[in-house]
Amino acid sequence: MNISIFDVTGPVMIGPSSSHTAGAAKLGRIARLIAERPFKKVSFGLHGSFADTYKGHGTDIALVAGALGMFEYDERLADAFEIAKKEGIEYDFYTTELDDMHENSVKITFTFDDGKECNVWGSSIGGGQIKIVRINEFDTEFNATAPTLIINQYDKKGVISNISKVLFNHNINIAVMKLSRTARGKNACTVIETDGEIPECVVNALREIENIISVQAINV
Amino acid sequence: MSYNNISELFNMAEERDVPLSQIILETESALTECSYDDIYKEMERRYEVMKSSAKNALFEARKTAGGLIEGITKTHYDYTVKGDTLSGDFINKVMARALSCSEVNASMGKICAVPTAGSCGIIPAVIISLEEALNLSKKDVLDGLLCASGIGAVITRNATVSGAEGGCQAECGVAAAMAAAAAVQMKGGTRSQCVEAVSIALMNVMGLVCDPVAGLVQVPCAQRNASQAVNAIISADMALAGMKSIIPVDQIIEAMYKVGKMLPMELKETAKGGIAHTPAGKAIFREIFGK
Numbered sequence: 185m186n187i188s189i190f191d192v193t194g195p196v197m198i199g200p201s202s203s204h205t206a207g208a209a210k211l212g213r214i215a216r217l218i219a220e221r222p223f224k225k226v227s228f229g230l231h232g233s234f235a236d237t238y239k240g241h242g243t244d245i246a247l248v249a250g251a252l253g254m255f256e257y258d259e260r261l262a263d264a265f266e267i268a269k270k271e272g273i274e275y276d277f278y279t280t281e282l283d284d285m286h287e288n289s290v291k292i293t294f295t296f297d298d299g300k301e302c303n304v305w306g307s308s309i310g311g312g313q314i315k316i317v318r319i320n321e322f323d324t325e326f327n328a329t330a331p332t333l334i335i336n337q338y339d340k341k342g343v344i345s346n347i348s349k350v351l352f353n354h355n356i357n358i359a360v361m362k363l364s365r366t367a368r369g370k371n372a373c374t375v376i377e378t379d380g381e382i383p384e385c386v387v388n389a390l391r392e393i394e395n396i397i398s399v400q401a402i403n404v
Numbered sequence: 405m406s407y408n409n410i411s412e413l414f415n416m417a418e419e420r421d422v423p424l425s426q427i428i429l430e431t432e433s434a435l436t437e438c439s440y441d442d443i444y445k446e447m448e449r450r451y452e453v454m455k456s457s458a459k460n461a462l463f464e465a466r467k468t469a470g471g472l473i474e475g476i477t478k479t480h481y482d483y484t485v486k487g488d489t490l491s492g493d494f495i496n497k498v499m500a501r502a503l504s505c506s507e508v509n510a511s512m513g514k515i516c517a518v519p520t521a522g523s524c525g526i527i528p529a530v531i532i533s534l535e536e537a538l539n540l541s542k543k544d545v546l547d548g549l550l551c552a553s554g555i556g557a558v559i560t561r562n563a564t565v566s567g568a569e570g571g572c573q574a575e576c577g578v579a580a581a582m583a584a585a586a587a588v589q590m591k592g593g594t595r596s597q598c599v600e601a602v603s604i605a606l607m608n609v610m611g612l613v614c615d616p617v618a619g620l621v622q623v624p625c626a627q628r629n630a631s632q633a634v635n636a637i638i639s640a641d642m643a644l645a646g647m648k649s650i651i652p653v654d655q656i657i658e659a660m661y662k663v664g665k666m667l668p669m670e671l672k673e674t675a676k677g678g679i680a681h682t683p684a685g686k687a688i689f690r691e692i693f694g695k
Contacts, residue, residue: 185557189443189553189556236693
């Protein structure tokens with residue numbers, strides 16, 4: 185057998201739908217971790233089935249709950265709109281067409297105090313599982329089921345080698361690594377899934393590397 | 405040594421003369437590198453969630469989107485408590501508990517998706533009602549859940565438990581098959597009777613379509629949870645009585661999968677067929693979504 189009994193008897197979640205509620209909450213939560221900074225506003229561009237049926241499945245509420253940092257089994261999830269208001273966080277929804285994306289997809293835009301934005305595109309792919317497919321100008325693909333590093337860097341020789349050296353020195357094994365760039369020599373984005381949790385000291389060590397712009401760790 | 409279908413699981417248990425749940429426990433431990441103790445603890449944590457969801461709508465109606473099933477659980481439980489029913493106290497309590505899980509799920513309450521959110525009432529309703537009726541120990545109950553989960557894992561591996569892929573037979577039908585196996589084990593039936601109960605429950609539900617009104621996980625999902633919980637109980641009883649399936653269980657699972665694939669997409673969770681696509685069903689959709 186290659187399937188855990190807890191993949192069948194579970195997950196524990198807030199209803200009514202694993203794809204439209206639990207998956208939506210996880211998308212919001214992972215996007216928040218990617219955005220990293222405190223934000224004042226979050227907008228959700230809903231595509232496909234998310235756009236058609238979000239009201240009936242509480243997809244909108246779940247997305248906001250996730251953006252506030254709630255897990256998909258958090259019983260406060262249904263009160264996410266009230267909690268956002270109390271925390272002074274604005275939110276809105278609009279319908280959009282996202283080219284070539286899964287039926288249950290969303291574009292999440294965080295707006296920070298300084299007016300800057302962070303955009304994350306993701307899909308709910310069934311059973312509460314998600315995938316993140318784009319972060320700002322970079323295409324990527326990860327499921328946030330393993331600890332994940334998201335690194336922005338300048339596309340220069342040796343950066344990747346220095347990243348893997350740091351991980352090796354901290355005894356962290358790379359499971360999956362994906363690299364994309366806007367153009368040769370310009371900005372690049374590296375997404376690394378690891379076998380073990382990524383401690384803060386590793387993140388700090390990575391930030392020290394020359395030509396690295398930013399580093400975020402998502403420990404799931 | 406592991407198993408990839410139910411007959412292999414059955415043979416491994418026969419060879420060592422242990423319940424199916426023992427083989428399932430050992431296999432889970434090998435797969436996930438978790439101790440038996442941790443697996444029991446995790447299962448117990450999930451059972452606690454199941455118990456709350458099976459109770460939380462019995463006494464008070466829960467607010468659901470569009471209100472399609474608001475209060476159906478309380479109405480059914482009140483009827484059950486009065487004691488003047490056709491199918492008796494036990495079956496009616498099973499149905500009320502299944503309805504409760506569905507109503508809690510639809511109201512954005514906490515549930516354990518077993519095997520899915522839409523079918524989350526069947527296994528809790530059967531296991532909780534048997535624990536109460538047979539006065540079972542905690543370990544017997546958790547072993548019942550292990551048995552159900554192991555059967556579900558095999559069906560997930562070899563077929564599907566997704567309504568979008570296989571229709572309601574794959575969601576509520578598989579939940580009934582899982583619960584039927586657990587029910588036989590909890591009642592002290594044989595390994596072979598556990599397997600027969602899986603076959604019978606799936607036979608009873610072959611071809612059932614997924615046709616949610618307005619696309620919401622409410623109608624007929626709640627009714628299907630109640631009726632498939634009852635399917636689990638009567639399938640277990642047929643197996644315990646000695647009924648044998650003339651078709652081997654793994655072939656029935658494969659047949660269910662093939663039937664699911666043959667079903668047009670209109671009958672697989674899209675709300676474009678079945679009761680969802682009746683004039684009344686379409687009117688409810690328009691009323692809720694305004695289009």
